[in-house]
Amino acid sequence: MKNHQLDRAESKIKECIEHLEFLKKGFELFNDISNYFSEKNIEMPYHKFDDVSNFHLLFVITELEINLCLKNYYNSKSSIEKKYCLKSGFLIIYEFNKTLYSNKNIINKLCDNNEKIKKNYKEITIKLRSFRKEISLNTKIKNIRNMTAGHFNTDLKEFLDIVDSIDEENDIIMFYELGLILHQFNIFLLQYIYTDDDTTKGNQF
16 A cells, blocks of 8 residues: 655655755855955855855754654554654754754844744744644653653663653654644745845845
């Protein structure tokens, strides 16, 4: 029987790899421009490309990692295999939220000069806060990350108990919910890039 979830994960992996290749070329071009200004001993004007592309990169890498976990999950033959696939995915979910939170001032700066963009970003952050609460990020997910994924708990019986507590049929929903949020973030960034209402344009090259 055809596994549509597995097909979808493989399709998303291919899509993410294509996006990574595109971003890599963009970063290479941006580095060439930076080197040119450096060689001329000229201060390079601020450009939003670097900040926006870094966030795109965070979202694409997270989506790639999540779908690699899903691919392994749907290829797994036993319940314990599935639990360990999800365990690895929980680490990605935790680290994504941690990285995004540590860079919130940068993304807030991108919104400063555009009320429409600021409103769209606020809508996404409300959904993200709801997601964090729903998945118990700072309790259940953090515990899984600290005790079984980031490093092994010295009490290995507790390690096994934590892995056994993973519900492979219900917890997998978290991955799809995060995927929807990542998609919204990428649309938000695209709106930012192509919006005409950007008062910072005069300070950019």
